[in-house]
Amino acid sequence: MEKPIIIPFDKVPGFPLPSVIGHKGNVIFGWLGGKYCICLQGRFHPYEHNMDMALCTMPVRLMAMMGVKTLIASNAAGGVNSDLNIGDLMILKDHIFMPGLIGFSPLVGLNDPRFGNRFVSMQNAYDQKLRQKAFVLAKNFGISIKEGVYLMNAGPHYETTAEVSLAAKLGADAVGMSTCHEVMVARQLGLRCFAFSLITNCSSLDLDNPLDISHSDVLEIGRKISEKASEWIAQLIDNLDND
Ligand code: HPA
Numbered sequence: 001m002e003k004p005i006i007i008p009f010d011k012v013p014g015f016p017l018p019s020v021i022g023h024k025g026n027v028i029f030g031w032l033g034g035k036y037c038i039c040l041q042g043r044f045h046p047y048e049h050n051m052d053m054a055l056c057t058m059p060v061r062l063m064a065m066m067g068v069k070t071l072i073a074s075n076a077a078g079g080v081n082s083d084l085n086i087g088d089l090m091i092l093k094d095h096i097f098m099p100g101l102i103g104f105s106p107l108v109g110l111n112d113p114r115f116g117n118r119f120v121s122m123q124n125a126y127d128q129k130l131r132q133k134a135f136v137l138a139k140n141f142g143i144s145i146k147e148g149v150y151l152m153n154a155g156p157h158y159e160t161t162a163e164v165s166l167a168a169k170l171g172a173d174a175v176g177m178s179t180c181h182e183v184m185v186a187r188q189l190g191l192r193c194f195a196f197s198l199i200t201n202c203s204s205l206d207l208d209n210p211l212d213i214s215h216s217d218v219l220e221i222g223r224k225i226s227e228k229a230s231e232w233i234a235q236l237i238d239n240l241d242n243d
């Protein structure tokens with residue numbers, strides 16, 4: 001970002017500290033792709049905060065209150081679809097929000113109309129125009145890009161082989177532990193949403209051939225791809241309509 005103003009999470013009233021290694025915990029204001037942006041270096045996963053969805057989505061509501069119109073979210077995910085390889089980027093076409101389906105939706109509880117309507121459509125949650133733009137840009141950029149459905153589990157454990165099979169049967173291409181709660185709140189606020197996963201590991205569907213996953217592997221793959229992904233997203237921001 002150009003002319004960045006970096007504010008650590010612990011200087012922002014009400015912000016909890018991120019506990020996940022690799023999440024730096026800064027809010028950064030600055031110019032990116034010709035637009036004034038806010039970047040969060042870190043996010044709040046429900047498993048870190050006793051499934052407190054209002055707390056975990058608060059930064060999205062705060063950014064919307066500050067005038068943000070588009071949310072771009074990234075995550076690390078395990079590939080379920082065998083077409084996905086480690087190091088691929090996957091644009092989210094849609095999601096399956098497992099905690100949300102069983103009552104851990106950030107919209108549960110009394111509705112505060114400042115944040116939007118009681119009942120929220122989640123159709124076209126991931127803006128089609130943005131997805132198409134991002135796909136073309138990524139191809140031109142030589143990025144190994146795919147599209148798919150992301151399934152959010154609560155974590156913090158990785159899935160068993162049988163759970164990965166379940167995710168595949170439900171129509172998921174990749175599994176992770178974030179993003180859906182943030183996108184849901186963003187849609188309630190009327191923000192345009194775009195999200196992509198970095199495939200950091202491939203999950204096994206074969207009970208007799210399990211594949212182990214470690215957080216350090218996830219971080220390592222993330223480091224390798226981050227520069228290219230950042231340039232891609234800067235180009236996407238550059239190409240955003242000003243409406
Ligand atoms: N499962 C859930 N979350 C993840 C994974 C995974 O396989 N990889 C990175 N985040």
